[in-house]
Amino acid sequence: MQRVLPLLADPPAAPTAPRGYLDQLGSAVQDVNTGMVQALWSSRIGASLFDHAATAARRVFGILQSPTGHLHLQPGHTALDIGCGPGEITAALARTVGPTGLALGIDISESMLTRAAHRHRADNIAFLRADAQRLPLRDNTVDAVTCIAGLQLIPDPIAAMAEMIRVLRPGGYLAVLVPTVRTGPIGRFLPDAGGARLFTATEIADTVKGFGLREVGTRRFGMIQWTYGHKIRAQQ
Ligand SMILES: C[S@@+](CC[C@H](N)C(=O)[O-])C[C@H]1O[C@@H](n2cnc3c(N)ncnc32)[C@H](O)[C@@H]1O
Numbered sequence: 001m002q003r004v005l006p007l008l009a010d011p012p013a014a015p016t017a018p019r020g021y022l023d024q025l026g027s028a029v030q031d032v033n034t035g036m037v038q039a040l041w042s043s044r045i046g047a048s049l050f051d052h053a054a055t056a057a058r059r060v061f062g063i064l065q066s067p068t069g070h071l072h073l074q075p076g077h078t079a080l081d082i083g084c085g086p087g088e089i090t091a092a093l094a095r096t097v098g099p100t101g102l103a104l105g106i107d108i109s110e111s112m113l114t115r116a117a118h119r120h121r122a123d124n125i126a127f128l129r130a131d132a133q134r135l136p137l138r139d140n141t142v143d144a145v146t147c148i149a150g151l152q153l154i155p156d157p158i159a160a161m162a163e164m165i166r167v168l169r170p171g172g173y174l175a176v177l178v179p180t181v182r183t184g185p186i187g188r189f190l191p192d193a194g195g196a197r198l199f200t201a202t203e204i205a206d207t208v209k210g211f212g213l214r215e216v217g218t219r220r221f222g223m224i225q226w227t228y229g230h231k232i233r234a235q236q
Helices: 036-041 044-060 088-097 110-119 157-167 185-189 203-210
Strands: 078-082 102-107 125-129 142-148 168-179 214-221 224-230
Touching (some): 078 088, 203 214
16 A cells, blocks of 8 residues: 555545555545446445456456556556456556556445455555546556446546546556447447446547547457557646
């Protein structure tokens, strides 16, 4: 936790982490998703179900695995995992940045964070409870940001992307995975199912380009889409 404090805009004077993660949100939860899917991810049983299902799915589907290569991570880097859930990707990032680096997982779900902090304990991994729409981090502090299957649950995904890019250092890389709408009948019926929205094929790429990212590219498998980008310079 001591390694996280220098990244925070307003670090607590007496930080504690009784459940293994630092809580920067407390009861000040506002404007977050109140749909069925997020309610499930906020419950202990939902966090457990997701953890097992995601681990199994990642063994089968390469597209769901950690975007480590696209993030250009080096030993000693700081990597941020937004909507980290049970922390499997955060742990993969921690292995890449090594003992001198830091992987920080952020989520709003106490159940997910409790599970993540319990399962993944190492000096170079930390978990923080915070809202992706208002990251409590200083500008230009991390070398890479990823957000895997989290943006569709965030009421203001554009604000969340702006925050991810704000905290990314010039030279850093972003990798975001979202569910997207297929053209045809599936796309017409699925949007907003259970409070989880679907994006169009160009929405994320257009947004991050609008925030100044360069080398923006996408990769798609069925309804799952990755968007990658590179922050060249600090924002004005
Ligand atoms: C489908 S899970 C994905 C977990 C993880 N990225 C993975 O791939 O294993 C989505 C996560 O986003 C989190 N989330 C939803 N809204 C959030 C917000 N406003 N800020 C931070 N995390 C949020 C949920 O609590 C949930 O743990």
